[in-house]
Amino acid sequence: MPRKPKKPCKHPGCPELVEGMYCEEHALLHGQERRDSAVRGYDSKWRKARERFLKCHPLCVQCQREGRLVKATVVDHIKPHRGDPILFWDERNWQPLCKHHHDVKTMTEDRYQEYKY
Structure with a gap:
């Protein structure tokens, strides 16, 4: 299955392109998990x-x-x-x-x- 193109983070004013809804920086603000620190x-x-x-x-x-x-x-x-x-x-x-x-x-x-x- 082909990958979907990235789209802008849903946080107002954030220009980051993401695969999900929010970039890492804004995921926590919107109740989403951030990647494990060891992975980062x-x-x-x-x-x-x-x-x-x-x-x-x-x-x-x-x-x-x-x-x-x-x-x-x-x-x-x-x-x-x-x-x-x-x-x-x-x-x-x-x-x-x-x-x-x-x-x-x-x-x-x-x-x-x-x-x-």
Whole structure:
């Protein structure tokens, strides 16, 4: 049976092309399961790398820019890797963030970064 063409995510304003109804980013907002974290690359190898990185970079870089010292709990991919293993493992593409700043970045910058010119 031939594959159906991808269509835009049903979330208002999202330009991602998907096979189902929603992109990974919006699936949780609409009650759909996200792919397992290990399938997305966040396995034991990632957890060890993340732990090492946060030991070397313990403070949220965005909080520091704001003049505050807050513990980083997330290793953020500066440029979203979108499944690219080279970009995923490139430590020059990592930054330590607190959960708040990671959530803010994910809901604003990451969503549109691929489409900026």
